[in-house]
Every structure is written in structure tokens, then in C-alpha cells.
Amino acid sequence: MLCPPGSPWYIAPVSEEDPGAPDGRAARAERRRAQRREAILLAAKAVFRDKGYHQASVHDIIDEARIARGTFYLYFSGKQDLFGELVADFLEIVRTQVRRIELGPDAPPPRIQLRDNFRRIVTAVLEHAAIASIILRDSRGYDDESRARVDSFFGQTLQLMRQAIQVGQGLQLVGPCDVNVVSVVALGGLRHSLVRMLEAQAAGPADPDGPSFTNPEAVADELLEFFLRGVSVES
Amino acid sequence: MLCPPGSPWYIAPVSEEDPGAPDGRAARAERRRAQRREAILLAAKAVFRDKGYHQASVHDIIDEARIARGTFYLYFSGKQDLFGELVADFLEIVRTQVRRIELGPDAPPPRIQLRDNFRRIVTAVLEHAAIASIILRDSRGYDDESRARVDSFFGQTLQLMRQAIQVGQGLQLVGPCDVNVVSVVALGGLRHSLVRMLEAQAAGPADPDGPSFTNPEAVADELLEFFLRGVSVES
Amino acid sequence: MLCPPGSPWYIAPVSEEDPGAPDGRAARAERRRAQRREAILLAAKAVFRDKGYHQASVHDIIDEARIARGTFYLYFSGKQDLFGELVADFLEIVRTQVRRIELGPDAPPPRIQLRDNFRRIVTAVLEHAAIASIILRDSRGYDDESRARVDSFFGQTLQLMRQAIQVGQGLQLVGPCDVNVVSVVALGGLRHSLVRMLEAQAAGPADPDGPSFTNPEAVADELLEFFLRGVSVES
Amino acid sequence: MLCPPGSPWYIAPVSEEDPGAPDGRAARAERRRAQRREAILLAAKAVFRDKGYHQASVHDIIDEARIARGTFYLYFSGKQDLFGELVADFLEIVRTQVRRIELGPDAPPPRIQLRDNFRRIVTAVLEHAAIASIILRDSRGYDDESRARVDSFFGQTLQLMRQAIQVGQGLQLVGPCDVNVVSVVALGGLRHSLVRMLEAQAAGPADPDGPSFTNPEAVADELLEFFLRGVSVES
DNA sequence: CATGAATGAGCGTTCATTCAT
DNA sequence: GATGAATGAACGCTCATTCAT
Structure with a gap:
């Protein structure tokens, strides 16, 4: 007597690949x-x-x-291989946090979308503090393959920044500036803020600078504000 | 036979201290x-x-x-020691480029002083490209001693930034912001611009981004402008 | 005042290469x-x-x-490199033991020249027993480079054998035969005799086969005799 | 329904020793x-x-x-064990190709028996080219056990050679010679011919030396001829 | 002082073998 | 019986550092 599949007495038919026994x-x-x-x-x-x-x-x-x-x-296959995987995983995680800015009538204001991008990136980085610390701090101290990967990542991110600024200029939201320079400055600023937040997270409540870097959303907002208006008093 | 001092064959008399022969x-x-x-x-x-x-x-x-x-x-005493010295020399050079902002009636406007600080830093870094490339790109990939030195340097620089911002706030030139965050962002932005300029200098005229990063003073000015006003259209 | 060479106070003239101070x-x-x-x-x-x-x-x-x-x-640069050197040295030594058979009127009879070639080879091999043991016994158990070297050596030696036989045929001293086969057989026979002599030398007087392989010249002579006449009773 | 023993469908009754069901x-x-x-x-x-x-x-x-x-x-039990078995199998195969020379009045002439021994050995070796290549080329590059086995095999083969020569001498077919030396030379010659034939077989028709080594029987005959008469012109 | 041969701890990696499943 | 993940001793090799000359 044959027992039906699912029964504990069911004996799966023998097959080369046995796709019917996923719990085998x-x-x-x-x-x-x-x-x-x-x-x-x-x-x-x-x-x-x-x-x-x-x-x-x-x-x-x-x-x-x-x-x-x-x-x-x-x-x-070796230390490089392992590290390469960590790097690739991390970069992929960060990459997926960035959403394209939507301009449709139903979309949130660009500034909000930008802020949310920042917030997501900050959150993701803090969640992967160990590997983020290495990649964000030292862009070059790796083997050739990992270096190329990281370089490529920052290159792409930079490209995104550039596009965002150019779109903003098209919308009359962003004033005239050297896109190349400003995107590099902004990316560098973001990057170092992230490093600082990682340090704050590692230091815990004993952080010498107080709570400035402990609230990811606050930092993201401050970043955005600085990028948009600089430090000058509002005119 | 004794040869007179100055002769290549002169043999200086042996003495413990020899204070009397400073050119000996x-x-x-x-x-x-x-x-x-x-x-x-x-x-x-x-x-x-x-x-x-x-x-x-x-x-x-x-x-x-x-x-x-x-x-x-x-x-x-070893590779670390030598590298430590290179680091110390470089950091000292950069440090001396920063002048305190003078507020007297005869002093140039703070903005100009700030700009000149940026310009001097950029110039100094480009003049010491070899060591600057390493230090600016990788803050941590060294031995403990060098890392501590570099960390300390960036800490001090950050402190300078903070002070500058606070002074600006006192003068009503700088609006309200989180000083800790803004100083970190600004330092990171400056740092990455410098890295990018070093790359442009190394790449020569074949730089993919065109002349954006080849003119130190232009970059310094653009930096300052961005820090002060952000990217928003002037309101 | 200059002291003469040889004096402990002699100061050799400074020179880039200093070819005059071979004992320096x-x-x-x-x-x-x-x-x-x-x-x-x-x-x-x-x-x-x-x-x-x-x-x-x-x-x-x-x-x-x-x-x-x-x-x-x-x-x-590694084990291979060292072994390669040993192999090359040994092969060169053996190679130089082989003299071309002279046919002039003043030259010794070809048979004597052949015998002397054998004798010299045997002697040289026994003098370099350590490395010879490896090379003669195992033609292939090496890295690629050494294998190629050894293969090339045996190839060249075989070529010499072939030529010798063909010359002998031209002189009516050697009868008709398949030169390829006979040269291979002869080389193989020589090679194994050498291996056996190395073993006899290592075993010392306690050799189970008695003194057959302890006298290099006797073996060389026996070899030659066998190659020339085979084992048949003289007809 | 039970099938009778002998039927391919017969299922032997389970038993501890089951001496009565040899096909079970x-x-x-x-x-x-x-x-x-x-x-x-x-x-x-x-x-x-x-x-x-x-x-x-x-x-x-x-x-x-x-x-x-x-x-x-x-x-x-390991790589050594497996290789040892391959070696033993091969050596046994070769060993069984050698027939004792019969001297009875109805037996073929000794020379023919010798030739047939050679022919059988050559054929057997070529049929087991894979393992023969390794054993014939490198007598020593193995683990201790396999080395001992191979050494022992060549020792026994040598002994056979010696006996054959001594028998020949007793029959006045073989002239005076150092039996130890001649047997070693002959075995070495045979061995290298076999190696050469294996190479010719592997190289296929593109063999540089032409067809010399492609016909096993021809090589065997040439070998025998050389062993019996050497290369000298017949006197 | 200057030299460079010598050192040996440490590296990343391989592979024959074992054993819980 | 069959499996293959796990093991760890051993390998070839590098390189910062020392020290007799």
C-alpha cells in the first residue's frame, strides 16, 4: 500500500534530481x-x-x-575572494537604497525624496557598520579587484549625484555651479558624515561630540540642509 | 703629515664635544x-x-x-618609523597653511581669509602629491602609530573648522546649524575635492571631467561658495 | 705619507670597480x-x-x-631552480665526456675511441653518483623544466648514437640494422648498466652480484663487446 | 510470488551467513x-x-x-595502495608473458622461443600503455612500497635473463661473457625499446622516427637480432 | 658608517584522510 | 554502503629585521 505524499510514511519515488523532496x-x-x-x-x-x-x-x-x-x-578561494564578496554585498545594499527622484505631479517634493534617499543610505550603512567602516574609510588599501569594485561604486554614485544636480538645475531648483566639483564635495561630505556616525555608534553614549551623530535622520536632514543652503545666514 | 682644515685630507682632531669646530x-x-x-x-x-x-x-x-x-x-627604525615621519612632515605642512581668521578693521573680509586658507591648503597638498594621495585616501590602512597621528590631525583640523563656524555664527555671518555635523561634512567635502585634484593632476590633461579639477584656485573658490550658499538658487 | 701595499696601513686608492684589489x-x-x-x-x-x-x-x-x-x-629561486641547476651541471659533465670518433690515419681505431667514450662516461657518472642516480633512474618525475632538459639530453645522446652507427655502416664496420631501434636499445643498455654500477658503488663490497659492476673499465669493455658482437658464439 | 534461485528475480532469504545461496x-x-x-x-x-x-x-x-x-x-586505503595494486597487476601481466625456454626435441628452436617471449612482452606492454608508461620510465619516483615492488619485479626479470643466458652458454649457443653485465644491458635495452614504442603509439602516425617503433613484432625481432649478433658485420 | 648575507616567524594555500550523516 | 564537509599537518615562499665584517 502506498501512502500519499505528505504522510510521514510516504516514500518518494527515486529520481535523479528528486525535486519533490525539498526537505530531504x-x-x-x-x-x-x-x-x-x-x-x-x-x-x-x-x-x-x-x-x-x-x-x-x-x-x-x-x-x-x-x-x-x-x-x-x-x-x-582565499582572503581576497571573501573580502570581495563582503564588498560586493555591501555595495549592493547601499546601491539599492538610492531611489530615482520622481518628478510626477503625485510624487513627493524632490527635496523630500532626496532626504529619504539620504536617510535610507545612512540607515543601511549603520546596519552594516563592520564592513562599511573599512570601505568608507579606506578606498584603496585592498587588492586590485576589490579596489576596482569600490572605485567603480564611488564612480557610479558620483554619477548619480551629478545627474541629480543637473536635474535640479533644469528645474530651476539648483543654481549655477561646477557640477563636477559640487558632486565630489557633496559625496565626500556624505561619506565622512557616515564615517563619523559609525564612530558615534561604536563609541556609544560616551561620544565626545554629544548626540549630534547618534540620530541618523537628524544627520540626514542636516546634510541636506547644508547641501542646499550652505552655512550662510538666510538672505 | 697633517693637512689643513678645509682640505679633503684634513683629519679633524678627535674630541668628545668639539664645540670649537662647528664646521669641522x-x-x-x-x-x-x-x-x-x-x-x-x-x-x-x-x-x-x-x-x-x-x-x-x-x-x-x-x-x-x-x-x-x-x-x-x-x-x-623601520618602515613604520619612516612612514610616520613622512606623515608628520606632511601634516605639519598642511597645518601651517591654515591662518587664523583675523577680525580687526584692517583685516581682509573673513570670506577672503577663508578662501585664502582653502587656496593655500590646496596648493600645499598638490605640491606634496605623493604622500598626500596616501593619507587623504586611506585614513586607517597603516600601523597604529601612523593611524593615531593621522586621526589626531583630522581631529585638530575638525576643531579648527568648528571654531571657524562658531566665530561666523557669533558674527551673524553663519546661520544656525549643528556645528558638529557641518564641520564634518565640510572637512569631508574638502578632503575629497583634494583627492580628486590629485587624480586630475596625475591624469594630466587627459582628465575625463575636463578642467574642473585642474585649477586649484577655482576649486577652492567653488568649495567656499558651496559651503556658504549650498546649491539652491539664490532666494 | 703613503704606506706600501701589503702594509697594514696601506690605503687602497678609491675606485669604482677596484680591479686592482682582487683580494679585497x-x-x-x-x-x-x-x-x-x-x-x-x-x-x-x-x-x-x-x-x-x-x-x-x-x-x-x-x-x-x-x-x-x-x-x-x-x-x-626555489626547489625547481636548484634541481634544474644540478641537472644542467650533470648533463654538461656527461656531454663533455663524449668525443667525436676520428677517422684520420693517425687516429686510434674507432673501436678504441668508442671504448674510451664509454669509459669516460662511466667514470664521470660514478663521480656524480648522487645526481646521476636520480636522472638515470627516473626520466620524468620532475617539474616541466627539468623534464624538458633531461628529455632533450637523452634525445641528443640518441642522435649521437645514431650517427655513430651510420658512420660505422659507411665504413663497413657495422652491418645492416634498423638504426632507430638499435640506438635506442644501446642507449637503454648503457643507461641501465650505469644505474647498476651506481648501486654497486653504493652497496660497496657487499654487492650480491660480486665484482661485475665494480670495475668501470671492465663494464665499459663488456658493454662494447656486447654491442658489437651480441651474445652468440663467434661463428 | 517467489522466483526460483537462478532466476534474475530470485530474492535470497536473509540469513547471517547464507552459505547455501551463493548467488544471493x-x-x-x-x-x-x-x-x-x-x-x-x-x-x-x-x-x-x-x-x-x-x-x-x-x-x-x-x-x-x-x-x-x-x-x-x-x-x-589511499593513493599508495591503489597505485600499488595497479603496479602489481601490471607486473603480473608482464610476468606471465615470459615462458620458460623448452629444450625438448619437440620444442621450437630456443631462438624462436626467445623471440616469442619478446613479442608477447611487447604486445602486453602496449596493451597496458597507461600504467606501463609510468613504471617503465620512472623506477623510483613512488612511495616506498611501490618502489619495492617494482624493484623486486626488475630483479626477478633480471634473474630470468641471467638464467636464459647461462642455459644458452650450456648449450654452446651463447659465447663467454659476464652474465651479470650482459643481462643488465639486455634488460635495459628492452626496457627502453618498450618506452620508445609506447611513445610511438601515443604519437600515432606522426612519429618523427617513422615506422621503426610501430610494429611490435619487427622491434622484437630486431631486438633479438641485436642481442645475439650485435652490430658488427657478420664475420 | 656602511654593508648585505643571514635569519625565522609568519604568510596563504594544498591535500590525503576521517567521520558524522 | 555511500557521502562530502571537515580536518590540520605540511608545503613553498616572503620580508622586516639583525649583526658580523
Whole structure:
């Protein structure tokens, strides 16, 4: 007598690929594998956060992850590969926080959209503090591949900034300026604010500058205000 | 047979202190020593520029300087020490470019003084491109000592920025804002503009963004304008 | 006042290359360097002899040579490099033992010249037993470079054999035969005799086959006789 | 419904020892086991042929055999063990090709028997080219166990050669010579001819030396002729 | 002083083998 | 029986630093 699928007594028909048994041994193995991988990435993030890219050795990572030397190489082809993955993941996360500014009649005012972009970026960065600290602080101290990735990321972000300014100029919201320079300045300002916020988060309530950098939304708003109006008294 | 002082064959009498012969053997040795030291620093700068801090090895430096391995350690206690000195020199140079804003009746308008500070900084950085590239791009990828030095430098610079803003607020030139945030943003913006200018200088006339970053004074002016007024159309 | 050369007070004239002071510091350093290099080669030979190419590790060699890990790499770029040198040296030594057969009226009979070639080869191989053991026994168990070198050597040697046979045929001293086959057989026979002699030399007087392989010249003569007449009773 | 023993559908009753059902489940398992074993040996041969003993890794073998890592160790205790088996199999095959020279009145002439021995050996070696290439070329580049086996094989073969020569001498067919030397030379010559034939077989019709080594029987005959008469013109 | 040969701790990586599933 | 993830000893090699000359 055959038991129906779903019954605990059901015996799945033997097949090469066995797509009908998603909870089978293979699937569990797959899950375990993914978990292990995540555990290594987690350990590596902690090590990179504490020591930086160059000071961190594979030895440190496997110690932190409590695995054998060889195990590391089952999951990653080397330190570069692992770091490259962390970088790619992080950059992708940040990239997806940026929404294109909508100009339709039903869309929120551009200023609000811009502010929300800032807010989302700040929040995302703070949520991935370990890897963000490294990437935002040191743009170049990596292997060639990771450097290229980071450079490319900042290049694209810069491009977005430039476009935003040019659109603003078209809408008569932004005055005449050197787009190249202003976009670089703005990106640099944003970047350092993020670094500072990461430090504030790490320092906890004992931050010497008080609560300035502990409220992500407030910083985002202050940033936007500064970019739009500068520091001069309103005329 | 004794040769007179000044002759290349002159042999200075041995003495413990030799205060009476300031141009004698000791002084010449001192001068030679200083020259040698400078030569090593020069070679090291070139190597660091080409390879970055971590990729540069002592081997590269002594090759560039055409000295023996051991000689290097007669002048520096190691790669860290040498790099620390380069960092300190550079930071000192930049620091001296910043003049306090004078408020007397005969002083130029604060805005002009500020602009001149920017201009001087930009010029100084471009003149020390090799070491500036490393320090401005990567704040952390060094040994502990150099990191501390760089951190301290940026901390002091930030303090200067803060003071400037607060003074401006006292003079009713600067509107209300979070001083901590604005100073960080401004410093970050300045820093990245400098990085971009260094790249433009290295790229030469083939720079993809055109002449935006090739004229130090123009960039300094644009920076100041942006800091003061932001990008909004003037109201 | 100048002191004569040889005096402990003699000051050698300064010169860039100093070719007039062959016993100077540089020359002594050079000699020491060469000695050290030889010592490492010697140690390596012993290790290769005892363990074979693949079983021998750099660790074994530096242990045998009583040097530090790094020192090894001052003299050789790696295990392959060192082994390649041993191989090249050995092959060159063997190559130079082979003299072209002279046919002039004053030249010794070809058979004698051939015998002397054999004798010289045998002697040379026995003098370099360590490396010869490896190369003669295993033609292929190396890295690509060394394999190519050894293959090329045997190829050239084979070519010499072929030519010798063809010359002999032209002189009516050698009968009709497949030159390709006979040269390969002869080379193989010679090679294995050499291996056997190396073993006899290593075994010392306790050799199970008695004195057959202990007298190089006798073996060379026996070889020649066999190559010329085979084992058949003379007809 | 039960099928009778012998039927492919027969299912043997389960029992601890099952001595009465030699074709039952245990036997099938045994057969499967043997097949699996053979498959691994086959895969290993291909890998050893392509990469040589040292370059071949267990990883390569299990990849080629399409089995899991652990499975390999169910059948062999390691790479050495597997290789040892290949060696033993090959040596046994070659050994059985050699027939004792019969001297009875009805036996073929000794020369013909000798020739046939050569022919059989050549044929067998060419049929097992993969493993033969490794064993014939490199007598020593293995682990201790395999080396001992190969050494022992060549020792025994040498002994056969010696006996054959001594028998020939007793029959007045072979002249006086140093049996030890001549047997070594002959074995070495044979061995290298075999290596050369393996190369010719691998090279296919594009062999640089033409057809000399492509006809096994011709080579065997040429070998015999050379061993018996040498290269001298017949006197 | 200047030299550069020598050092050895440390690196990233491989791979034969084991064992829980 | 079959699996393949996990293991860790061992590898070849680098490089900042020391020290006898």
C-alpha cells in the first residue's frame, strides 16, 4: 500500500534530481552549507572591523570562526575572494537604497525624496557598520579587484549625484555651479558624515561630540540642509 | 703629515664635544647624515606613491634609494618609523597653511581669509602629491602609530573648522546649524575635492571631467561658495 | 705619507670597480657566497639522493645545509631552480665526456675511441653518483623544466648514437640494422648498466652480484663487446 | 510470488551467513563491489597516465571516477595502495608473458622461443600503455612500497635473463661473457625499446622516427637480432 | 658608517584522510 | 554502503629585521 505524499510514511519515488523532496537530506546539507558560509562571513566581518583588511590574516578569520584551516578554503578561494564578496554585498545594499527622484505631479517634493534617499543610505550603512567602516574609510588599501569594485561604486554614485544636480538645475531648483566639483564635495561630505556616525555608534553614549551623530535622520536632514543652503545666514 | 682644515685630507682632531669646530668633521658628518636621510625619504615617497603603504616593502625603498639594507636601519627604525615621519612632515605642512581668521578693521573680509586658507591648503597638498594621495585616501590602512597621528590631525583640523563656524555664527555671518555635523561634512567635502585634484593632476590633461579639477584656485573658490550658499538658487 | 701595499696601513686608492684589489673585501665576499652556494648544492644532492626529487622538501635541504629558510631563497629561486641547476651541471659533465670518433690515419681505431667514450662516461657518472642516480633512474618525475632538459639530453645522446652507427655502416664496420631501434636499445643498455654500477658503488663490497659492476673499465669493455658482437658464439 | 534461485528475480532469504545461496544478495553485493573497484582502478589509470604519479591527486581520481571522497577510501586505503595494486597487476601481466625456454626435441628452436617471449612482452606492454608508461620510465619516483615492488619485479626479470643466458652458454649457443653485465644491458635495452614504442603509439602516425617503433613484432625481432649478433658485420 | 648575507616567524594555500550523516 | 564537509599537518615562499665584517 502506498501512502500519499505528505504522510510521514510516504516514500518518494527515486529520481535523479528528486525535486519533490525539498526537505530531504540534500536540502538540509545545502542549508547547513549556507549557514556555515554565513558564519565565516560573519567572523570575517568582525576580524576586518577590528584589524582592517591588511592586518587581518586568514589565521585570524579561522580562529574567530572556530574552523580548521582547510575548511576556510572549502567556502572561499582565499582572503581576497571573501573580502570581495563582503564588498560586493555591501555595495549592493547601499546601491539599492538610492531611489530615482520622481518628478510626477503625485510624487513627493524632490527635496523630500532626496532626504529619504539620504536617510535610507545612512540607515543601511549603520546596519552594516563592520564592513562599511573599512570601505568608507579606506578606498584603496585592498587588492586590485576589490579596489576596482569600490572605485567603480564611488564612480557610479558620483554619477548619480551629478545627474541629480543637473536635474535640479533644469528645474530651476539648483543654481549655477561646477557640477563636477559640487558632486565630489557633496559625496565626500556624505561619506565622512557616515564615517563619523559609525564612530558615534561604536563609541556609544560616551561620544565626545554629544548626540549630534547618534540620530541618523537628524544627520540626514542636516546634510541636506547644508547641501542646499550652505552655512550662510538666510538672505 | 697633517693637512689643513678645509682640505679633503684634513683629519679633524678627535674630541668628545668639539664645540670649537662647528664646521669641522662632526658638522660635515651631520650634514651628510641629514642629506642621506632626505634621500631615503625622497625615495620612500616615490615608492609609497607608486605602490601604496602596504604594497611597498623595505626592499623597494632601499632599491630606489640605492643603499644597503642595513643602512636603512641606521636612519629609521623601520618602515613604520619612516612612514610616520613622512606623515608628520606632511601634516605639519598642511597645518601651517591654515591662518587664523583675523577680525580687526584692517583685516581682509573673513570670506577672503577663508578662501585664502582653502587656496593655500590646496596648493600645499598638490605640491606634496605623493604622500598626500596616501593619507587623504586611506585614513586607517597603516600601523597604529601612523593611524593615531593621522586621526589626531583630522581631529585638530575638525576643531579648527568648528571654531571657524562658531566665530561666523557669533558674527551673524553663519546661520544656525549643528556645528558638529557641518564641520564634518565640510572637512569631508574638502578632503575629497583634494583627492580628486590629485587624480586630475596625475591624469594630466587627459582628465575625463575636463578642467574642473585642474585649477586649484577655482576649486577652492567653488568649495567656499558651496559651503556658504549650498546649491539652491539664490532666494 | 703613503704606506706600501701589503702594509697594514696601506690605503687602497678609491675606485669604482677596484680591479686592482682582487683580494679585497668584495672578492672575499664573492668567494664566500660561492662557497655557500656550493654547500647548499651539496646538501641538496645528498637529500635528493636519499629521498628522490618529489619526496625532498625545501625543509629537508635547509636542514641538511644547516641554514635558515630565507637563506635558501637568497641563492635559489626555489626547489625547481636548484634541481634544474644540478641537472644542467650533470648533463654538461656527461656531454663533455663524449668525443667525436676520428677517422684520420693517425687516429686510434674507432673501436678504441668508442671504448674510451664509454669509459669516460662511466667514470664521470660514478663521480656524480648522487645526481646521476636520480636522472638515470627516473626520466620524468620532475617539474616541466627539468623534464624538458633531461628529455632533450637523452634525445641528443640518441642522435649521437645514431650517427655513430651510420658512420660505422659507411665504413663497413657495422652491418645492416634498423638504426632507430638499435640506438635506442644501446642507449637503454648503457643507461641501465650505469644505474647498476651506481648501486654497486653504493652497496660497496657487499654487492650480491660480486665484482661485475665494480670495475668501470671492465663494464665499459663488456658493454662494447656486447654491442658489437651480441651474445652468440663467434661463428 | 517467489522466483526460483537462478532466476534474475530470485530474492535470497536473509540469513547471517547464507552459505547455501551463493548467488544471493551477498554475492550481488560482492559483484557490485568488484565492479566499483574496477571502475576506480580504470579512472585512476587514466589519471596516472595523464598526470604521472605525483601530480595525480586523490581529488583527480574521484573526479574521474565520479565517486565521493569517502567512497574512495572504502575501496583503497589511499593513493599508495591503489597505485600499488595497479603496479602489481601490471607486473603480473608482464610476468606471465615470459615462458620458460623448452629444450625438448619437440620444442621450437630456443631462438624462436626467445623471440616469442619478446613479442608477447611487447604486445602486453602496449596493451597496458597507461600504467606501463609510468613504471617503465620512472623506477623510483613512488612511495616506498611501490618502489619495492617494482624493484623486486626488475630483479626477478633480471634473474630470468641471467638464467636464459647461462642455459644458452650450456648449450654452446651463447659465447663467454659476464652474465651479470650482459643481462643488465639486455634488460635495459628492452626496457627502453618498450618506452620508445609506447611513445610511438601515443604519437600515432606522426612519429618523427617513422615506422621503426610501430610494429611490435619487427622491434622484437630486431631486438633479438641485436642481442645475439650485435652490430658488427657478420664475420 | 656602511654593508648585505643571514635569519625565522609568519604568510596563504594544498591535500590525503576521517567521520558524522 | 555511500557521502562530502571537515580536518590540520605540511608545503613553498616572503620580508622586516639583525649583526658580523
